Amino acid sequence: MTPHATSGTPSPVEHLADFLRSRRAALSPDQLGVVSNGPRRVPGLRREELAELAGVSLTYYTRLEQGLATNPSPQVLDSIARALRLGDVERAHLHRLAGAVTAPAQRGPGLRAGLVTLLERMPDVAALALSPVQDVIGWNRLGHAVIAGHLPPAQPYGDEPPNKVSMLFTDPAARSLHREWEHEATLAVASLRYVTGPLGTEHEIARLVGDLSVRSAEFARLWAEHPVDLCSNGTKKFHHPVVGALDLRYEMLHLPEEDGYRLMLMHAVPGSRDDDALRLLASTTLTT
Incomplete structure (x- = not known):
């Protein structure tokens, strides 16, 4: 079970996991020169292929996609962003989802x-x-x-x-x-x-x-x-x-x-x- 799964509201790590899965599924193995080993049951790259391209362990990347790993380093995030072919805005979003940006204090309702x-x-x-x-x-x-x-x-x-x-x-x-x-x-x-x-x-x-x-x-x-x-x-x-x-x-x-x-x-x-x-x-x- 992922953290906070029973709260009814996705946790930050779940948002990060969802984003990683969506971007991995959108990648074309042919465009990246990845050779398929057997038929693919789902579109996009397999986790092990993405982990290899990013230079991170399959176990750690799997934990990220499962919402079980927290506080990935900026270096790891940048490696994953390059492997996922993220643009500048998407890369910044990845860092934000991973907690690299501290949430500011919340203001009261309405406009001053x-x-x-x-x-x-x-x-x-x-x-x-x-x-x-x-x-x-x-x-x-x-x-x-x-x-x-x-x-x-x-x-x-x-x-x-x-x-x-x-x-x-x-x-x-x-x-x-x-x-x-x-x-x-x-x-x-x-x-x-x-x-x-x-x-x-x-x-x-x-x-x-x-x-x-x-x-x-x-x-x-x-x-x-x-x-x-x-x-x-x-x-x-x-x-x-x-x-x-x-x-x-x-x-x-x-x-x-x-x-x-x-x-x-x-x-x-x-x-x-x-x-x-x-x-x-x-x-x-x-x-x-």
């Missing part, structure tokens, strides 16, 4: 008053404040108009703030807002895994994942694939009910406490058609 004021003082930028599990705990008028004009403006500041991931999978209005929904959904799940990894949010994430896995087969499939991405910047391609096609660039700003709370800022390229559309949408918020 100074940040609420800051959001409102950015009228030309669509701004959201997100918790580690992607609850929308604050937005300015334009942020509300861009992503959730069908919801009450005060909803982020109540007892049940909207959840950005949940909206993507279960809210038809939010789903239809994205011209590239599958891409957005994958990014949302990948960011959720990356940000929540070391932050001691096991109970919150377990509730969210459990709920969404029941309500959305698409979410359950994506979560099981273990995508991981920092999602720090990029372009959102909307089909907005008020202004039509709208492409906005976004930046994710992590707050200085490094506790997983972030500001998502969206803007249009100055002078573009999208800039005109965003200004038109902003004008509609002045009468609401």
Whole structure:
């Protein structure tokens, strides 16, 4: 039995074990030049093959995948990351899951008053404040108009703030807002895994994942694939009910406490058609 298996909430070592298994299963033996000895019952590399590529003992690697080994050294983690062909973000995620990053102290619920004021003082930028599990705990008028004009403006500041991931999978209005929904959904799940990894949010994430896995087969499939991405910047391609096609660039700003709370800022390229559309949408918020 793995540690904490009876608690109902996966422990950090279980998250690490799941991630290792998912990445090993995704590797192609042919691409790595691994010669098969007999038929394979499952896709990907065998444990002994991965252990050999990483230069670690099969016994120790097996214990990692079973959630029985703790505190692997950074050198061992880097060797495993190279063997698994992990990218920079995935390698950092591996270290975080293994406890190489200390979880910061948890803040109280809600958004502090100074940040609420800051959001409102950015009228030309669509701004959201997100918790580690992607609850929308604050937005300015334009942020509300861009992503959730069908919801009450005060909803982020109540007892049940909207959840950005949940909206993507279960809210038809939010789903239809994205011209590239599958891409957005994958990014949302990948960011959720990356940000929540070391932050001691096991109970919150377990509730969210459990709920969404029941309500959305698409979410359950994506979560099981273990995508991981920092999602720090990029372009959102909307089909907005008020202004039509709208492409906005976004930046994710992590707050200085490094506790997983972030500001998502969206803007249009100055002078573009999208800039005109965003200004038109902003004008509609002045009468609401």
